Amino acid sequence: MSHLQSRGRQWLPAILFSLTLSVLLQPLLPPGTGATALAARQSPAVPLSSPPAAVAPGPGVKGVQIFVEPQAGEQVILQAISEAQRSLAVEIYLLTDRSVIQALEGAARRGLTVRVMLEPHPYGGGSPDGTMQQLRAAGVEARYANPAFPLTHAKLMIVDGERAYIMTGNFTRAALGGNRSVANREYGIIDPWTRDVSNLEALFEADWQRTASGSLIDDANLVISPGNARTALQGLIGEAQQTLLVEEEEMRDQQIEAALVAAEQRGVRVQVVLPAPREGNDPNAEGIATLLQGGVAVREDGQLYMHAKMLVVDGREAFVGSENCSPPGLESNREVGILVADGKVLATLQTTFQADWDAAQVVSRLS
Numbered sequence: 001m002s003h004l005q006s007r008g009r010q011w012l013p014a015i016l017f018s019l020t021l022s023v024l025l026q027p028l029l030p031p032g033t034g035a036t037a038l039a040a041r042q043s044p045a046v047p048l049s050s051p052p053a054a055v056a057p058g059p060g061v062k063g064v065q066i067f068v069e070p071q072a073g074e075q076v077i078l079q080a081i082s083e084a085q086r087s088l089a090v091e092i093y094l095l096t097d098r099s100v101i102q103a104l105e106g107a108a109r110r111g112l113t114v115r116v117m118l119e120p121h122p123y124g125g126g127s128p129d130g131t132m133q134q135l136r137a138a139g140v141e142a143r144y145a146n147p148a149f150p151l152t153h154a155k156l157m158i159v160d161g162e163r164a165y166i167m168t169g170n171f172t173r174a175a176l177g178g179n180r181s182v183a184n185r186e187y188g189i190i191d192p193w194t195r196d197v198s199n200l201e202a203l204f205e206a207d208w209q210r211t212a213s214g215s216l217i218d219d220a221n222l223v224i225s226p227g228n229a230r231t232a233l234q235g236l237i238g239e240a241q242q243t244l245l246v247e248e249e250e251m252r253d254q255q256i257e258a259a260l261v262a263a264e265q266r267g268v269r270v271q272v273v274l275p276a277p278r279e280g281n282d283p284n285a286e287g288i289a290t291l292l293q294g295g296v297a298v299r300e301d302g303q304l305y306m307h308a309k310m311l312v313v314d315g316r317e318a319f320v321g322s323e324n325c326s327p328p329g330l331e332s333n334r335e336v337g338i339l340v341a342d343g344k345v346l347a348t349l350q351t352t353f354q355a356d357w358d359a360a361q362v363v364s365r366l367s
Helices: 003-008 033-040 075-083 098-109 129-137 194-209 229-238 254-265 285-293 327-332 343-359
Strands: 065-069 087-092 113-118 141-144 155-159 163-167 184-191 222-225 243-247 269-275 297-301 310-313 317-321 335-340 361-363
Touching: 065 343, 075 098, 075 155, 087 098, 087 194, 098 113, 098 129, 113 129, 113 194, 129 141, 155 194, 163 194, 163 335, 184 317, 184 335, 184 343, 194 222, 194 335, 222 229, 222 327, 229 254, 229 310, 229 317, 229 327, 229 335, 243 254, 243 343, 254 269, 254 285, 269 343, 285 297, 297 343, 310 343, 317 343
Parallel strands: 087 113, 113 141, 243 269, 269 297
Antiparallel strands: 065 184, 087 155, 155 163, 163 184, 222 335, 243 310, 297 361, 310 317, 317 335
């Protein structure tokens, strides 16, 4: 029995929850490089899908919503924070967006329990000490992430213990609409399902208390590192029969590369979009060479910065999360992702991928 079939036997409790988020779909970029890139490539419409309703059990979660960056901008996150009634729990790699910081401060001043965990040593992100002090002064409970992990690279927000935001992007201006120099491609899943949210709350609590958490996750829809991340993603790739769409910031894992090549060689059409190198050598050069040698089609996006971490298999199931294709991202960093089988979400992912693929440059060889 395949892992997808086995997951199909798991029943996710059906709940009714109305999400009232409305998204400003027009880019919120000032004139500049990022704005020019978006003007040249308008993403397909990405409204939040209809509120979740009772659905039949199946592989991957259904009845969730998606937002796509840079088109959605800050509004999805700011509105979620402003509409929170009781609590906010944020575990994230980077928090530098001033509007988000102010919104979290405002929530704490309204009397909500606001807890924020940040990675203390992000690559290229500077020290978060000032942000931590600012948050604490406003009444936010802020602490550094569990040092047991090489990096806490998750992008997770839980609102009122009722819905989880599982994202590829950080709370930075580049990730939430873009700035004058760069706009990222990012995805976010809004999940209201009780089982998913309760498991993520347990994960957050374990990381907050700096305790072991590997045994806390009892939910095959969640993709967690350390935990099931490598098994879940390699299994997903291994079951592709027709098409496999991949958007990733990093392609630096030999096992993932081998799985993608194996899929191509058994007749699956594999398409991979990676970021164009910003300067100097391409950090994905070795992985790209492996893919090209195996016949995989690779393109690099030089307009939007490809920070997404997303796979769509045969148009029927997708992964969205914080995991890069690298050993740390799949094995040792704290990472959070989710498997999705919602039809509207899948349609948005595939349409957005096609727009990115069309805009990206073909990689035929490495110089």
